[in-house]
Amino acid sequence: MLTQNLEEPIFMENFSLTRFQAATSLKEIHLTLSPSPLTTQREIDAFYRQEMNEVRGGDKIKRLKLGLERALEAKDYYKACLMGHPGVGKSTELTRLINDAEIDNKFRAIRFSILSDLDPLNFNPLDVVLLMVIEIVEQTVAIAQRPREENLQNLLNWFNQEEITHKETRESKVTIEAGGGIKGDSLWSQMLGLFASLKGELRFASTREKKVVEYRIRRFNDLIFVANQLLDDCNQKLQEKEKRQWLIIGEDFDKAGIPTERITDLFIKYSNIFKDLNIHLIFNLPIALYNSSPAIRLAFLPENSLIIPDTAVFHQQQNHSPNQQGRSAVRKVLEVRVNSDLFEQGQIERIIVASGGNIRDIFYLVNYASDTAILDNKKTIDADAVNIAISNLRTEYERRLGDSNFDIDHVSYDDKAALLKRIYDGDKKAQIPNEILYALLNDRAIQELDKGNGERCFGVHPLVVDILNSQNIIPFSSQGGVPGGTSSK
Numbered sequence: 001m002l003t004q005n006l007e008e009p010i011f012m013e014n015f016s017l018t019r020f021q022a023a024t025s026l027k028e029i030h031l032t033l034s035p036s037p038l039t040t041q042r043e044i045d046a047f048y049r050q051e052m053n054e055v056r057g058g059d060k061i062k063r064l065k066l067g068l069e070r071a072l073e074a075k076d077y078y079k080a081c082l083m084g085h086p087g088v089g090k091s092t093e094l095t096r097l098i099n100d101a102e103i104d105n106k107f108r109a110i111r112f113s114i115l116s117d118l119d120p121l122n123f124n125p126l127d128v129v130l131l132m133v134i135e136i137v138e139q140t141v142a143i144a145q146r147p148r149e150e151n152l153q154n155l156l157n158w159f160n161q162e163e164i165t166h167k168e169t170r171e172s173k174v175t176i177e178a179g180g181g182i183k184g185d186s187l188w189s190q191m192l193g194l195f196a197s198l199k200g201e202l203r204f205a206s207t208r209e210k211k212v213v214e215y216r217i218r219r220f221n222d223l224i225f226v227a228n229q230l231l232d233d234c235n236q237k238l239q240e241k242e243k244r245q246w247l248i249i250g251e252d253f254d255k256a257g258i259p260t261e262r263i264t265d266l267f268i269k270y271s272n273i274f275k276d277l278n279i280h281l282i283f284n285l286p287i288a289l290y291n292s293s294p295a296i297r298l299a300f301l302p303e304n305s306l307i308i309p310d311t312a313v314f315h316q317q318q319n320h321s322p323n324q325q326g327r328s329a330v331r332k333v334l335e336v337r338v339n340s341d342l343f344e345q346g347q348i349e350r351i352i353v354a355s356g357g358n359i360r361d362i363f364y365l366v367n368y369a370s371d372t373a374i375l376d377n378k379k380t381i382d383a384d385a386v387n388i389a390i391s392n393l394r395t396e397y398e399r400r401l402g403d404s405n406f407d408i409d410h411v412s413y414d415d416k417a418a419l420l421k422r423i424y425d426g427d428k429k430a431q432i433p434n435e436i437l438y439a440l441l442n443d444r445a446i447q448e449l450d451k452g453n454g455e456r457c458f459g460v461h462p463l464v465v466d467i468l469n470s471q472n473i474i475p476f477s478s479q480g481g482v483p484g485g486t487s488s489k
Helices: 024-031 041-047 058-073 088-100 125-143 147-167 188-204 210-218 220-240 258-268 274-275 293-297 325-335 347-355 359-375 383-401 413-424 435-441 460-469
Strands: 078-084 107-113 245-251 282-283 305-308 446-451 457-458
Touching: 024 359, 041 088, 058 078, 058 088, 058 282, 078 088, 088 107, 088 245, 107 125, 125 188, 125 210, 125 220, 125 245, 125 274, 147 188, 147 220, 210 220, 220 245, 220 274, 258 293, 282 413, 305 325, 325 347, 325 359, 347 359, 347 383, 347 460, 359 383, 383 435, 383 460, 413 435, 413 457, 413 460, 435 446, 457 460
Parallel strands: 078 282, 078 305, 107 245, 245 282
Antiparallel strands: 446 457
8 A cells, every 4th residue: 555656556466667658569568558557657647648538528537636625625524436437547547636736735645455455355344444544644654753642542442442342252353562673562562563463454354253343343433533533633743744634545446346235334334434534535436336226325425426437439329430539539548558550550440449448458459469469470460460359358248248156246148138239229218227237337348438518328338249249139230340349330
C-alpha cells in the first residue's frame, strides 16, 4: 500500500513500464502495452489521451476534483464512488486525480486494493476501517509526528478489552508485541506490535475465530468513535506539516470473485462507515450494486457516484454503423504506444473493432498478434496474426457465456442469448437491468455506453455478435458481413 509516491507501482502485481515512447519494433511492444493502470505522472504524460473522455460522456475526474474542493470549502468530508466495467481505466483515472497539481496541493492520498491488502473472500467491514486507520496513523508518523498518546491508548484499550473478554476461551488472535528497535514498554512500541499483528490477520481473515469477529462487530460503534479521534488527530498533524488533508482511495471492490455478501455488508448494511468516518473517501463498487434496489441506502450521494462507460465502436441506435469518433479515440491510445508502421494496412482497424473499444482487450489483441508475428519471424503484424488473436479472444468470450458450478450467478445460456438478441435489436425494454443483464455485463458480453448526452444505452460486444451469428441467432446482412460484428462491412 502506498501514499502518493507515484514513482513506485501501486500494486505489487503491476507491470512496470520501461519505455515511454511508441514501440518501433515488435520486440518492444511488450514494453509499452500493459493492462496495468498508469501509475506515475511520467506514464500519464507519455500515454494518456484526453480523447477517450470526449467519447465517454466527459471527464469524470474533473467532477471528483470539484467535489473535493467544495468539501474543503464547506469544512466537510467528501465521500464518492467511481464505477466502470473492467478495462475502462478506473485506476488510471484516479492516478490523474491525485496527480492533479491543485489536488496534490490540498490532499495526500493513500490507495489500497481489496485484492492485495485484505482477504477478498473473508474480509468484513470492520477490517476496512482498521486498514484505513493503520495506514493513516503510520503514514502520519512517517511524514509529520505521532498522534496524541491518549488517542493511541484508546485504540489499544479497544483491543485490550477484547483480550480480557476472551482470555479464558483463548479466542482472541491479536497479540500486542513490542515493535522492533523501540523500547518494549513504550506505547508506540505496543501500537507497532498491534499494527503488525492486525496486518497479518487482515490478509488472512479466514483463520480468525468466528466469535472474535462477532464480538468486534458488536462493538463497531465504539471503534468508529475511537477511529475518528485518531483520524482527526492525524489530519491535524498533516495540515500543520503540509497544509494537506488525508484522502483514502479504495479499489478493486468490483472485481469478479469477491462474494456478493461481503460487498453488500460493506456498502449497504454497514454504509454508516462511510457516512460517519472523518476522512475523505473515494471507493469503487460494482455497478450492479449501484443499480440495485438496496442502493438507496448507499452512503454515496448520486452526484458523487460517477460511472466511466465503455467506448463505442458502433452506433448501437443507428443500425450498428461504425462510430468513427470512438474508433479514433481508441486508435490514439494505441498509436501513442505502438508505431502504426508495425501493422499491415487495415489491421489496426480490425483490432479496434474486435476489442469493442475496451483498452484491456485491445492491448491483449496487439500483444497476442505481435507475439504470433515474432514467432513466425515476421517484422510486422499481418492479417494472419490478427486472425489468430481475434479467434483466441473470441473463444474466451464464448467460454464466459457458459454456465459453471463456480459462477456467482447461474443464468442459462438460452436466457443470455435471448436477451443479447433483444439488446442487439434495440428493444428498449431489454435495457432495464435484471439478473440476466448483470450476468452479461459481468461476462463483458454487454457493454454499457454513453450516447453522447449522458444517456445510457447497452450494446453487444462485437466478438459476441460473431458468436451469435455463428449460431444463426443474428443473421448476415444483405450487404455482407454482420453489422456490429468483426466482419461488419
